[in-house]
Each structure stands twice: as structure tokens, then as C-alpha cells.
Amino acid sequence: MYLGSKPSIEKFGWRFLTSSTWDPVQEIFGALPIIYGTVVSSLLALIITLPLSIGVAIFLAETAPPWLEKPLSFLVELLAGIPSVVYGLWGIFVLVPFLRDTVEPYLSDKFGNLPFFTGAPYGFGLLAAVLILSIMVLPIIASISRDVLRSVPQSQREAALALGATKWQATKIVLKDAMPGIFGATMLGLGRAIGETMAVTMVIGNRALISPSLFDPSYTMASVIANEFTEATSQLYLSSLIELALVLFIITIIINGLARLLVWSMERRWKAS
Amino acid sequence: MKLRNVIAVLFLALAVSSVAKAQLQLNGAGATFPAVIYSKWFDEYKNLTGVQFNYQAIGSGGGIRQITEGTVDFGASDGPLSDEQLAEVKAKQGVEVLHIPTVMGGIVLSYNLSSVSQKLKFDGSVVADIYLGKITKWNDSRIAALNPGVTLPNKAILVAHRSDGSGTTYIFTNYLCKVSPEWKEKVGNNTSVNWPVGLGGKGNDGVAGLVKQTEGSIGYVELAYAVQNKLPYGLLKNKAGNFVDANFNTVTEAAAGAVKNMPSDLRAIITDSDGKNAYPIAGFTWLLIYKDMKNETKAAALVKFLKWAMEKGESYASGLYYAPLPKQVVKLCEKKIASITSNGKKIK
Numbered sequence: 001m002y003l004g005s006k007p008s009i010e011k012f013g014w015r016f017l018t019s020s021t022w023d024p025v026q027e028i029f030g031a032l033p034i035i036y037g038t039v040v041s042s043l044l045a046l047i048i049t050l051p052l053s054i055g056v057a058i059f060l061a062e063t064a065p066p067w068l069e070k071p072l073s074f075l076v077e078l079l080a081g082i083p084s085v086v087y088g089l090w091g092i093f094v095l096v097p098f099l100r101d102t103v104e105p106y107l108s109d110k111f112g113n114l115p116f117f118t119g120a121p122y123g124f125g126l127l128a129a130v131l132i133l134s135i136m137v138l139p140i141i142a143s144i145s146r147d148v149l150r151s152v153p154q155s156q157r158e159a160a161l162a163l164g165a166t167k168w169q170a171t172k173i174v175l176k177d178a179m180p181g182i183f184g185a186t187m188l189g190l191g192r193a194i195g196e197t198m199a200v201t202m203v204i205g206n207r208a209l210i211s212p213s214l215f216d217p218s219y220t221m222a223s224v225i226a227n228e229f230t231e232a233t234s235q236l237y238l239s240s241l242i243e244l245a246l247v248l249f250i251i252t253i254i255i256n257g258l259a260r261l262l263v264w265s266m267e268r269r270w271k272a273s
Numbered sequence: 274m275k276l277r278n279v280i281a282v283l284f285l286a287l288a289v290s291s292v293a294k295a296q297l298q299l300n301g302a303g304a305t306f307p308a309v310i311y312s313k314w315f316d317e318y319k320n321l322t323g324v325q326f327n328y329q330a331i332g333s334g335g336g337i338r339q340i341t342e343g344t345v346d347f348g349a350s351d352g353p354l355s356d357e358q359l360a361e362v363k364a365k366q367g368v369e370v371l372h373i374p375t376v377m378g379g380i381v382l383s384y385n386l387s388s389v390s391q392k393l394k395f396d397g398s399v400v401a402d403i404y405l406g407k408i409t410k411w412n413d414s415r416i417a418a419l420n421p422g423v424t425l426p427n428k429a430i431l432v433a434h435r436s437d438g439s440g441t442t443y444i445f446t447n448y449l450c451k452v453s454p455e456w457k458e459k460v461g462n463n464t465s466v467n468w469p470v471g472l473g474g475k476g477n478d479g480v481a482g483l484v485k486q487t488e489g490s491i492g493y494v495e496l497a498y499a500v501q502n503k504l505p506y507g508l509l510k511n512k513a514g515n516f517v518d519a520n521f522n523t524v525t526e527a528a529a530g531a532v533k534n535m536p537s538d539l540r541a542i543i544t545d546s547d548g549k550n551a552y553p554i555a556g557f558t559w560l561l562i563y564k565d566m567k568n569e570t571k572a573a574a575l576v577k578f579l580k581w582a583m584e585k586g587e588s589y590a591s592g593l594y595y596a597p598l599p600k601q602v603v604k605l606c607e608k609k610i611a612s613i614t615s616n617g618k619k620i621k
Contacts, residue, residue: 024438025461092482100487122431122487124472206436206473217472223436227475230332231438231464233358 005243007236016243022208024228029240031247033208037218038248041126041200042193045133050186053138057145057182062171073146080139088202091132096123096203099131104215115212122205127214129204133196137189144188148181149174180263187259194252197222221248297574302329303336303349306440306495307558310376310593311349314578314586321581324574333440334464340561341365346571348561351378351440352464353540369564371613372539373579373606374557376587376595379496379524380445381506381554385484386411388426392518394419396510397452397545397553403430403491404449405456406470411489419510426489433483433492436473438464444556445493448544452553493554496524497594511553512545523552524596532601539609555596565614572615579610 002009008016012029019030056076060069100123107117152174160170175182197220205217206227221244232238301311308330315326331339333350337358340348343366353372354362362370382395399415402408408415412425435442443464450457460466474480477498484492484504496519499506508516517523528541530548535541545553562579566572583603590597598606613620 021467023467024465025463025467092486096486120429120431122472124483124487201436201475202479206475207468207471227437227473228465229334229438231334231440233334233337233352233355233464 001242001246001249005239005246008239008243011236012240016240017247020208020210022224024232024237027234027236029237031221031240031244033210034219034221034224034244035247035251036210037126037204037208038194038220038222039251041129041133041204041218041220042190044126044130045137045193046186046190048130049134049138049141049189052134053141053189054145054182056138056142057149058171058175060142060146061149062174063167073143076139076142076146078139079135080143084136084196084199085202087132087136088199091128091199091203095131096128099123099128103127108215116214119211119213119215121215124203124205124217125215126204126211126218129200129218129220130214132199132203133193136196136199137193140192141182141185141189144185145178145182148178148185151181152177180266183259183263183266187256190255191252194220194248194255195222196220197226201227221245296323296325297570298325298327299346299571299575299578300327300344301336301347301349301560302331302339302345303561304333304351304440304558305330306351306378307349307376307595310586310590310595313589313593314582317586317589318578318581322574322577324578326578332438334438336561340370340563346566347563347575349375349559350561351556351558352443353542353559354561366563368566371562371564371609372559373562373609374528374539374541374559374598374602375582376590376597377524377528377543377555377557378441378444378595379519379527379552379555380441380448380493381496381499381504381519382491382509383481383484383494383499383504383506384491385488385505386426386428387488389423391423392505393423393507394510394516395507397448400509401449401453401456404432404434404468404470405453405459406432428489431483431487431490432468432471433480433487433490434468434471434473435465435476435480435493437475437479439476440464440556440558441477441493441495442466444542444544445554447542447556448554451545496520496596500594509553511551512547513549513551515549517550517552519552519554521591521594521596523550524555525599527551527553527555528557528596528602529599532599532605535602535605539605562613564612565617567616569615569618569620572613573620576610576613576620579613580607583607583610 016031018032020032021028021030060073100121104121111117156174157170160173200220201223206219207217208219209216225241225245229241232241311328319325333352336348336350339345341362409430411428411430417425446462446466450462472483474483477494480492480494481504484490508518511517526548527543527546530546530551531541531543543555583606587597
């Protein structure tokens with residue numbers, strides 16, 4: 001990838017990461033808005049989905065009666081198996097009209113003075129992408145977290161309950177044990193969100209733009225590559241796209257590294273305590 | 274042991290069958306837009322002669338890359354190669370590449386205005402200014418001036434464009450460059466550009482989806498796609514000053530209008546073309562053929578196929594929603610095809 005992106009690296013240097021013009025005609029390539037779109041959409045999706053999916057996992061692993069747990073688990077896993085194009089289509093035909101006609105007018109009406117909810121409500125845009133991503137990531141985090149919670153020895157729960165803990169207090173203890181696993185699940189979910197291409201590109205509006213507003217179109221790295229690679233005819237254009245892939249790869253490595261570091265420091269703290 | 278025997282037999286069977294089928298196969302790759310008619314041609318031609326084609330619709334950019342690297346027998350592209358690209362092929366492969374136009378496509382402006390029932394009229398500068406973000410409302414005085422008697426709603430215009438690199442975008446932006454100096458200076462002409470406004474949809478279906486879903490939107494899609502999906506689209510004012518509806522006849526007429534200025538290498542862009550009824554946003558799609566080929570059997574087969582395509586193949590075009598080449602252009606192509614050689618020798 002480095003070799004492939006060499007012409008672009010030599011031409012633009014760091015400006016590739018800091019400039020915000022993506023202009024295939026003039027052959028000026030700056031990836032900042034695209035990197036911004038990728039990171040913001042993934043992080044926001046994670047923020048939305050994390051409490052939900054951990055809630056689902058706790059419910060499935062700890063409190064759900066068996067007759068409900070089986071079909072529910074099956075449904076959650078089914079959600080993980082839906083191809084992303086189908087999510088994208090659902091986004092276009094269900095989510096986007098709903099956002100355009102109901103959610104976005106409401107938000108701009110009530111919170112219109114915040115910069116996050118300004119601009120024309122088209123439905124397509126960052127908000128739609130964030131919601132689609134959070135729905136796609138939910139089953140991954142939820143089903144892995146459920147398995148992690150299950151793998152905590154039953155004796156832990158029994159011990160807590162025997163000491164007079166309430167059900168919720170016992171669950172908290174179990175959660176603490178399962179934390180590294182849940183964290184790993186979250187990272188896996190984040191990985192999927194960052195790399196997701198099809199469903200995102202179908203609803204995000206596809207314009208390299210940095211805007212605080214969730215209503216505005218945005219762009220992600222994976223979408224840009226998928227969209228423009230087949231027709232990128234010039235050497236520099238092609239190598240800029242490959243450099244984009246390189247950046248995506250590096251960001252993934254950084255996130256993974258940070259996650260490892262966090263897990264490692266958590267484990268050390270526990271061992272000490 | 275048993276399983277291994279079974280596998281061995283399977284492999285043997287596969288090998289035998291592929292030897293039995295070993296016949297001439299020509300490999301090609303490139304544009305997706307003409308892929309439908311190309312596969313029809315290849316299929317018909319295989320029934321006639323037994324020559325097999327393997328065409329991969331990987332996009333014009335891919336087609337140009339493959340022909341530059343010499344990994345295919347022919348390429349296909351919706352945009353002509355630039356002079357630098359031609360020089361690169363010459364440097365890498367040692368031969369020239371010929372452009373052979375095959376069929377044509379038009380690009381229409383589709384819109385979604387439920388309150389307007391008749392076809393809206395546009396002209397080049399209005400379209401350019403809509404896409405520049407200078408005209409933002411449907412009841413803008415300049416749109417109203419082109420459409421007397423139509424009550425236009427006081428609605429914001431949502432601009433939709435292609436997000437993926439595409440020959441359609443190339444032709445559309447080429448047209449905008451011709452009709453608007455400001456567009457030429459600020460945005461320019463390519464398979465994807467830095468759009469000043471609007472939302473991007475992936476593929477014709479993506480743009481059509483944006484338009485269908487959003488009241489007050491406008492987007493450009495291929496004529497064939499618009500016809501197949503019954504999208505409403507506007508009339509466009511051409512160079513001669515007439516408002517022209519896009520259909521296969523008016524697109525073909527655009528090519529006819531361009532014949533007299535046709536460059537000898539057939540790399541003609543036919544947007545904003547002369548001709549009373551010429552539709553202004555139209556373009557060729559080309560097959561890219563090496564002028565001289567090493568493999569004589571392949572060269573002969575390819576030349577025969579091209580001749581067949583020009584004589585018989587064109588008649589399939591309109592049934593598959595492509596505009597056929599006008600007679601004058603077919604003649605130019607046939608001359609070009611006759612100039613293809615194999616190892617320096619003419620092909621009979």
C-alpha cells in the first residue's frame with residue numbers, strides 16, 4: 001500500500017491529511033473531511049449503540065427467562081447476518097424518509113440553535129449514516145458481550161447472591177469480570193463501523209465536507225475508495241485513493257493498539273487490587 | 274484414500290472438458306454502461322462463430338488500466354484516453370490504441386416536483402447554475418422565464434449527483450464546461466469532480482433513488498435508465514436554440530451533427546452538438562483496440578467481430594435502450610477497423 005501511494009505521498013506530503021479539498025479535476029487531494037467523516041460517524045454510532053447493546057447482552061445473559069432468551073438471541077444473531085446492502089436499502093426507503101419527515105424537522109425545531117441540528121433536513125446525511133451504523137454494530141457487540149457474560153463462572157453470581165447482594169449488585173460484579181471481553185466486543189464493533197462501505201455510502205450523501213451539523217452530507221474513507229476506485233484513471237488519483245486506504249489501515253491499527261493498552265492497564269489494576 | 278481418488282477423477286474430468294472446450298477466447302474489460310449490449314453482442318456472435326468473449330465490466334478506469342498493462346485483448350471506456358494516456362500505452366505496449374465508437378448514450382435531468390405535470394424546460398446555463406448552487410429555488414426567475422405558464426413551487430432545489438466515478442459524470446460535466454465558463458473554471462470535467470453543492474448517490478440507481486425520495490430534487494441519470502424506470506425528465510435547449518426531448522433519435526442526431534468535426538482518431542465528444550434536433554448531453558462509448566496485435570488468430574477474430582458489430586450489431590442497440598451510431602460514423606469506424614494489423618500485416 002505504501003508503494004502504491006508513493007506518488008501521492010511525494011506530491012502532497014502531510015497536506016494530504018490536513019487539506020480539505022478533494023478535487024479529482026485539478027488533482028488536488030486532501031483527505032481531512034473524509035477522515036473526519038469516518039471517525040465521527042463511527043464514534044457517534046458507537047456512543048449510541050453501546051448502552052443499548054450492553055443492555056441487550058445483560059438481559060439475555062442474566063435476566064431473560066429461557067423461553068424468551070432463545071428466540072431473542074436468535075433474532076440478535078440474525079441481525080448480524082443481514083448483508084449491508086440490505087441495511088442500505090432499508091436506510092433509503094424507511095429510515096431516510098422517517099428522518100426527513102419526522103425526526104429532523106423535530107430536532108431543528110426544538111434544538112435548531114445548536115450547530116448540530118442546522119441546515120435543510122433532507123434525510124440523507126451524517127445522522128442517517130450514524131443510525132444505520134449503530135444498528136449494524138449492535139448485534140456484534142450484543143452477541144459477543146452475551147457470550148462473555150455467560151462465560152463468567154456461575155459461582156461468582158452464587159457467591160454474590162449468597163452474601164446478600166441483590167440481583168443488580170450481582171450483575172454488576174459479573175459485569176466487572178466481563179469488562180475486558182465487552183471491551184473487545186466494542187472494538188470489534190468499531191472496526192466494523194469504520195470499515196463499513198455499502199450501507200453508509202447509500203445514505204450518507206457522499207460529499208467531502210466538514211460540518212458540525214448532523215443533517216449535512218459527509219463521506220467516509222471506505223465509501224470514497226469503493227466509489228471512485230473503478231474510474232480513477234490518472235496515476236496520482238489512483239495513488240491518492242491507495243493512500244486513503246493506507247490511512248484507514250493506520251487508523252485501525254491505532255485504535256486496536258489503544259484498545260490493547262486499555263485492556264492491559266485495566267487488567268493490571270485488577271491484579272493489583 | 275477414497276476421497277483423494279474422487280478428487281483426482283474430478284480434476285481429470287475438469288481437465289478433459291476444458292481441453293474439449295478449448296476454443297478461441299478474447300478477453301476484454303472496461304466500462305459498465307455498454308456492458309448490456311456488449312454481452313448481447315458476444316452472445317449472438319458466439320452462436321454464429323463459436324468465438325468466445327470474456328468481458329469484465331470493471332469500469333472505464335479499469336479498462337484503460339488493463340489495456341495500458343496489456344492484460345486484455347481489448348478494453349472499453351466511456352471517456353476517451355487522454356494524450357498522456359495514449360503515450361503511456363505506446364511506451365508500455367509499443368503499439369497505438371484505436372478508439373472504436375460502438376453505441377451512444379444520453380443523459381437526462383430527472384426531477385421530482387409533484388405539483389408540476391408538464392415537462393420542464395432547461396437550458397445549459399440554468400443547469401450549470403443549479404449545479405453551482407447559484408439557483409437554489411424552483412421558482413427562480415430564470416427557470417420561470419424558460420417555462421412560461423407553469424406554476425413553479427417556492428421550494429429549495431436539492432441537487433443530486435453521482436458519488437462514484439463514472440462516464441456519465443464525465444459527459445455531464447463536459448457539457449456544463451461548454452455552456453458555463455464559470456463551471457469550467459471552478460469545477461471542470463472528469464469522471465468525478467469536486468461538487469459545489471448537493472448529495473451524492475452511488476450509480477444511476479443511487480441518484481434516481483435520491484430524486485424519487487426527495488420532493489424538489491434534481492439529478493442527472495442515463496437516458497436508458499430513466500426510460501426503463503419511467504422517471505420524469507426535462508427538455509433541454511440545444512445549440513440551435515430548440516428545446517429537445519431526449520430519445521434515441523435525438524441522441525443519434527447529436528452524433529450526426531458532430532460528424533463534420535470528427536477527429537481522425539474518433540475521440541469525439543459530442544456534447545452541445547450542432548443539429549436542429551440534436552440532444553445536447555450525449556456521448557459515445559468506445560472499444561479500445563490495439564492497432565497491431567501479435568496473435569494473428571485473435572487479431573483476425575477481433576476484426577471480424579468488429580465488422581459484424583458495425584453491420585449487424587447496431588440493430589440491437591435501440592431494443593436495449595442504447596442509441597445506435599449514425600451511418601456516417603459507422604463508415605468512419607469501418608475504415609478504422611480496416612486499418613488494424615497483425616505483426617504489421619493486413620488482416621483479411
